[in-house]
Amino acid sequence: MIDFHTHILPGMDDGCKSVAESLWMLRQEQQQGVDTVVLTPHYYPWENSPEEFLARRSRAWEALKKQLPEDSPRLLLGAEVHYFEGIGSAPQLKMLRIFGTDLLLLEMPFARWTQRMVEDLLECASTPNIQVVLAHAERYFSLQPKAIWPRLRSSGIWMQSNVSFFSSWKTRYQAMRMLQRGEIQFLGSDCHRQHWRAPNWDTLPPKIAGNLQSTRHLEPVWETVQV
Template sequence: MIDTHSHILPGVDDGARTLQQSIEMIKMAHKNGVQSMFATPHYIQYEGYNEVKDNTKIFKWLESALKEENIDIDIYMGHEIFITPDIVTLIEEEKVATLNGSRYVLIELPMFDVPKFTEDIIYALRIKGYVPIIAHPERNKKIIDDPNILYHLIHLGALTQLNLSSIGGYYGQDVKNTAQILAKYDMIHFAGSDVHSLNPKPMLVEALVTQLTQLIGHQRVNEIISHNPQAIIKDSALAVREAKQYRQISAIKRLYNLLLSGL
């Protein structure tokens, strides 16, 4: 499993507090079948968050500590960038990190909104050769209400990252339902733990991957947790399954299907 979203850098944001805690979190990930992890600390413009140059030093410190501890896991640098109209400039000025310096950029939407300029940002990034990855869309209130908002953003050129623990119900039933819909309709391309602490729940990767496999099958899960994120590591182009538009099944159709399955 390649974990494309985590807060493992020590003392940087609301993630790991100390180097020791970072190491414990990474050990926990490794035990749960994670082979590679992207460190994606938050970046919110004008809020005093660490820029690339600050995080690089801390990242190298963590990397050498992992080597000393003989923990066989690869870590890569990135940022979880809160969406702003200035995102292209922030990348070009090297204030924010793309994922492992690749064309892929992890972007966070507000919890309760999909700003109007989101479409323009996706377009501006694609024109410049970047590929936006929308972090945990299943947690966004607008997308919960209408999953096809995400379908539309994918058609504009965005990819998406699921928090695996959403499938396990960690964020509640609405988020779980939405995660299932997005996965079933091929609107998910990557997965992450979004781990912030030693709380083991987001890190129960094997169990969560099993739940996801029951839902969409081994091949599609393998694309999400292994094949697709390898393209980030290699900075190579990625062809993904075509997302399907979500169509809500009516109560009558559901009842009909239920009766049919009982025959």
């Protein structure tokens, strides 16, 4: 399984604070059946320029890399990029894609999106060599008009859902229906720390976990990107 959304890289954001904590989280991922982990620290445009963020990320990666065990899950560097006005035409956007891919994990504001935000999002989606993946898409469902979702999908925007969308009894039926319809391309734990939002693949009901593994919905998508 691929964990597409994590805050495991140490010292970057509100995720892991030390290499030791990162290593603990990676062991948990492995024990829970994850073989590929995408490292997606928050990129907040009001805190860092993309260049500063990437320099910080390199330092964190170098520190972690030195202590990785040989059998560590496969790791890919990425970012969870927060929306900012004009993002659709920002020249540095490509620097923030998941390493070796066109995938841009994008976090939108937790409020009803303005017309400007939607336009920016659609502009992002139409940028060559950018494949927008909306981070934890389910968190926006109740905030936006229903009609927006078919529009975003037909614009080629992909969706990432959190494990909790599948493990909560309140939302799991909707989650499975969406997965079966091909409306969710990636799953992520969105894990942060050892004692706060740890990897939670083991919270999936066995039937759903088995379904996710046996149907392998997400793997073909992964094969289509150049890693």
